[in-house]
Amino acid sequence: MSTSFAEENYLKIIYRLSEGHNEDVSTNAVAELTQTKAASVTDMLRKLAEKGWVNYQKYQGVRLSKAGEKIALGIVRKHRLWEVFLVEKMGFNWDEVHEIAEQLEHIESDTLIEKLDAFLEYPKTDPHGDPIPNKNGDMPELGYLHLADIKVNNRCTLMGVAKDSTVFLQLLTKMKLSLGSTLEVREVNVFDRSISVSIDGNQPVFISHEVAKNILVKLAQ
Structure with a gap:
């Protein structure tokens, strides 16, 4: 059974919203990501359910079926x-x-x-x-960790990001942060949980908690 671009986008978005969570995805969450009215989302979810790609109950949310998950992946x-x-x-x-x-x-x-x-x-x-x-x-x-959870004096390697929006990636680039960067946490500010980090051995810079929690790392061996 062939899929349209719109159907594929919906299946991918439902997968993205449910990834790591064993629970139904709300219609409103899908509407927000697709920037579509809830009524239109409901119509699409019904069509996807008819094709066997999602399990959908009105007012209870939506979940991918095995067939839908295969397409989404x-x-x-x-x-x-x-x-x-x-x-x-x-x-x-x-x-x-x-x-x-x-x-x-x-x-x-x-x-x-x-x-x-x-x-x-x-x-x-x-x-x-x-x-x-x-x-x-x-x-x-x-099994990556969040930079925000790394303790003082620990070294780690930047392995990914939890948020891949253009503006966030541009901010990291401006800070000279990229995959493979070596980070050492020098200080954690108790007040706002911002951290002081040395990047690739250079002078420490302050990174906000919001940024740090969206940077994925692994501890240096």
Whole structure:
């Protein structure tokens, strides 16, 4: 059964909202991300339910079925592989690729995507550190920590971001933060939970709690 661009976008958004949470997604949450009226969202959810891609009960929210989750993971896989290609092979910055990948993720050819995966040497994460599901839909377990939770005097490596909006990525770039940056927490401000961090051994800079909680890291060995 073929899927339209709109249906694929809805399935991906429901997956995004439910990722890591074993609960139904509210219609209002879907409406907010799609920037669509709740009534229109309800109509689409009913259509998706008729096709067996979601389980939907009015006033109770929506959840992907196994078939819907498979489609959603395939779209996520294509999106993140294209982001890797755009950054590594085409020279785009990490804050420039999301909207382009939004267009490319709807390409139907499985053969093209498998050749793209092989060409990129089977990356596990995209340029923002998000895991890339394999062709079977299996998602790698990365186990990253939030910079905001790292204790004073601990060193860590920047592995990804929890928020990949353009303005957030541009802020990190301005601060000379990128994947692979080495960070050492020097101080935690008790008042506002901002932190002083040395980036790649340079003079410490202050990072707000809001920024720190959206930076994903792993502790240095």
